Amino acid sequence: MMKSGVYKDRPRxxxxxxxxxxxxxIVSITHRISGIMLILSIPFCAYLLEMSLHNAVGFNTVTQQxxxxxxxxxxxxxxxxxxxxxxxxxxxxxxxxxVGVRKPSARMAAWLVIVFDVVALVAIAGWLL
Amino acid sequence: xxxxxxxxxxxxxxxxTAVYIAIxxxxxxxxxxxxxxxxxxxxxxxxxxxxxxxxxxxxxxSIGIHGWIGARDVIMDYVGDTGxxxxxxxxxxxxxxxxxxxxxxxxxxxxx
Numbered sequence: 464m465m466k467s468g469v470y471k472d473r474p475r476x477x478x479x480x481x482x483x484x485x486x487x488x489i490v491s492i493t494h495r496i497s498g499i500m501l502i503l504s505i506p507f508c509a510y511l512l513e514m515s516l517h518n519a520v521g522f523n524t525v526t527q528q529x530x531x532x533x534x535x536x537x538x539x540x541x542x543x544x545x546x547x548x549x550x551x552x553x554x555x556x557x558x559x560x561x562v563g564v565r566k567p568s569a570r571m572a573a574w575l576v577i578v579f580d581v582v583a584l585v586a587i588a589g590w591l592l
Numbered sequence: 593x594x595x596x597x598x599x600x601x602x603x604x605x606x607x608x609t610a611v612y613i614a615i616x617x618x619x620x621x622x623x624x625x626x627x628x629x630x631x632x633x634x635x636x637x638x639x640x641x642x643x644x645x646x647x648x649x650x651x652x653x654s655i656g657i658h659g660w661i662g663a664r665d666v667i668m669d670y671v672g673d674t675g676x677x678x679x680x681x682x683x684x685x686x687x688x689x690x691x692x693x694x695x696x697x698x699x700x701x702x703x704x
Contacts, residue, residue, distance in 0.1 A: 502687075502688070505659070512699075516698060
């Protein structure tokens with residue numbers, strides 16, 4: 464946290480519900496949240512990969528496990544996090560080559576990320592169900 | 593700007609790993625949707641193919657590097673207390689090293 468005694472009366476919205484982020488801010492913070500979720504998903508990926516490659520019994524256990532409704536929901540959340548992290552990440556990479564840096568195009572690209580998210584959600588749901 | 597001190601190396605590594613992860617992810621998803629392995633032998637043989645095996649190893653190494661830079665940025669932004677920050681960074685680093693070594697072991701045992 465930054466320590467500053469200059470602006471003592473500045474608004475400090477520690478109540479998260481009172482913070483109203485612009486669309487660019489939403490894409491930014493959800494990029495971080497999805498990134499953290501993806502890091503936390505690594506042990507599950509490692510476990511599934513190890514078991515599926517161990518022997519035929521392990522492979523069948525993994526495919527059966529992946530067909531369970533609860534696993535499908537978790538997998539769906541993981542895949543959607545991956546999709547969002549990828550789309551928002553491409554937007555940030557384009558910033559590096561000076562594409563979409565100005566405010567109107569930055570906002571439009573952020574909305575485009577949301578559109579891609581919705582498409583990905585429909586695709587993931589269709590694939591899993 | 594210095595390559596070692598100014599964070600340029602970190603910046604470049606984050607971007608390079610991002611591009612590799614993106615390309616590999618698309619390759620993996622396309623394979624799983626178009627030509628999903630139906631049994632153990634098919635799955636194992638695909639992962640054991642030298643190029644695929646190397647591509648997987650590079651992917652998890654990139655995940656380790658990219659995940660470390662991301663976790664480091666998030667922890668440094670939100671954890672102010674030096675002791676807590678040190679602990680959080682240590683745990684995140686240990687976790688990622690552990691995960692990458694585990695995945696490497698699995699992939700190398702199949703590929704060897």
